Amino acid sequence: MVNIPVTLSTDLKKKPTIEEEGSLGFGKRFSDHMFIMEWYDGEWHNPRIEPYHRLSIDPSSSVLHYAQEIFEGLKAYRTGDGRIVMFRPDANSERLNNSAKRMCMPTIDVDFNVEAMRKLVEIEKDWVPHSDGTSLYLRPTMFANDEALGVHAAKNYVYFVICSPSGAYYKEGLKPIRIRVEDKYVRAVRGGTGFAKTGGNYACSILAGDIAAKEGFAQVLWLDGEHLKYVQEVGAMNMMFIVNGKLLTADLKDTVLPGVTRRSILALAREKGLEVEERDISIDELIAYAESGELQEAFGTGTAAVVSPVGELCYRDKHMVIGGGEIGKLTMDFYNTLTGIQWGRIPDTHGWVKEVCKA
Ligand SMILES: *Cc1c(COP(=O)(O)O)cnc(C)c1O
Numbered sequence: 458m459v460n461i462p463v464t465l466s467t468d469l470k471k472k473p474t475i476e477e478e479g480s481l482g483f484g485k486r487f488s489d490h491m492f493i494m495e496w497y498d499g500e501w502h503n504p505r506i507e508p509y510h511r512l513s514i515d516p517s518s519s520v521l522h523y524a525q526e527i528f529e530g531l532k533a534y535r536t537g538d539g540r541i542v543m544f545r546p547d548a549n550s551e552r553l554n555n556s557a558k559r560m561c562m563p564t565i566d567v568d569f570n571v572e573a574m575r576k577l578v579e580i581e582k583d584w585v586p587h588s589d590g591t592s593l594y595l596r597p598t599m600f601a602n603d604e605a606l607g608v609h610a611a612k613n614y615v616y617f618v619i620c621s622p623s624g625a626y627y628k629e630g631l632k633p634i635r636i637r638v639e640d641k642y643v644r645a646v647r648g649g650t651g652f653a654k655t656g657g658n659y660a661c662s663i664l665a666g667d668i669a670a671k672e673g674f675a676q677v678l679w680l681d682g683e684h685l686k687y688v689q690e691v692g693a694m695n696m697m698f699i700v701n702g703k704l705l706t707a708d709l710k711d712t713v714l715p716g717v718t719r720r721s722i723l724a725l726a727r728e729k730g731l732e733v734e735e736r737d738i739s740i741d742e743l744i745a746y747a748e749s750g751e752l753q754e755a756f757g758t759g760t761a762a763v764v765s766p767v768g769e770l771c772y773r774d775k776h777m778v779i780g781g782g783e784i785g786k787l788t789m790d791f792y793n794t795l796t797g798i799q800w801g802r803i804p805d806t807h808g809w810v811k812e813v814c815k816a
Pocket of ligand 1: 530654690691692693694695714715716717718719758759760761
């Protein structure tokens with residue numbers, strides 16, 4: 458394992474107090490240190506942890522023009538039994554590499570990347586907030602940094618990991634959200650980059666998100682780019698539907714982001730003996746289930762919210778209220794089980810939780 462040298466900050470920031478943890482929100486504050494390394498001459502150089510700082514890039518930097526950029530999102534938690542842990546950092550590191558391959562970017566050895574994140578979180582352990590439901594969010598990011606114009610794979614890259622203390626996603630308990638099914642704009646197309654966590658996918662999603670927000674919706678549900686017919690996923694969450702006691706979700710084609718939370722929930726569902734169908738689900742099929750009362754629950758899955766109950770789906774003039782707008786039983790079960798494993802309240806029988814250090 459490559460040694461990762463550390464330069465500690467001599468100018469530590471004020472950490473949020475317990476009272477301030479209630480208003481942390483998401484992604485607004487950053488800790489004292491970051492991991493960073495550069496790629497040139499065909500390999501990674503100088504991996505190190507140093508004080509959090511601004512980056513200086515040339516106006517011609519390739520990422521600014523051609524968006525060769527990928528990122529990840531995962532969390533570190535403080536457990537009740539006095540440990541700091543990360544949830545499935547190996548899965549995020551593998552996905553980063555899959556995104557990298559699609560975007561013609563260099564990959565990073567998975568064990569090395571996990572160790573880089575572990576060491577960073579260990580140094581920042583006092584930044585992992587204490588209150589219920591809070592966590593330290595990690596944002597690994599890689600971008601192309603050739604100082605030249607021209608569309609081709611760059612030869613220079615920067616990879617960094619920053620940490621952001623994040624508040625409880627649900628301060629007043631889980632709340633079902635309203636979702637607008639988008640019937641004009643699309644997020645991903647066959648053969649495109651939908652399965653990669655790359656900035657461009659989000660840039661092109663902002664307009665539909667804005668329209669939905671103006672109409673009072675929390676999220677957009679994307680349909681497939683070819684037929685505008687099959688349900689894909691929402692902004693940064695995969696979607697699951699409970700229909701007649703079965704769990705339905707879009708199968709992973711190259712248009713759907715393979716969520717680590719999705720994968721974890723499907724594993725839990727299969728263990729429970731729930732029937733799982735990963736397949737094409739058309740919006741018409743969903744509407745029919747909603748109208749016949751067979752659509753019992755719907756929820757999104759993603760690192761930020763873990764599980765987000767959906768109370769209403771709106772497609773054109775059809776308003777589908779799900780489970781009377783209340784949180785479904787399985788939705789609640791999945792939330793409690795997965796967050797229980799993450800915060801160390803429920804034994805981790807899957808090897809998902811990686812210990813960073815003692816708190
Ligand atoms: C990150 C993301 C998800 C959820 O992935 P997790 O690994 O569960 O956080 C789902 N869809 C999109 C588009 C995403 O960017």
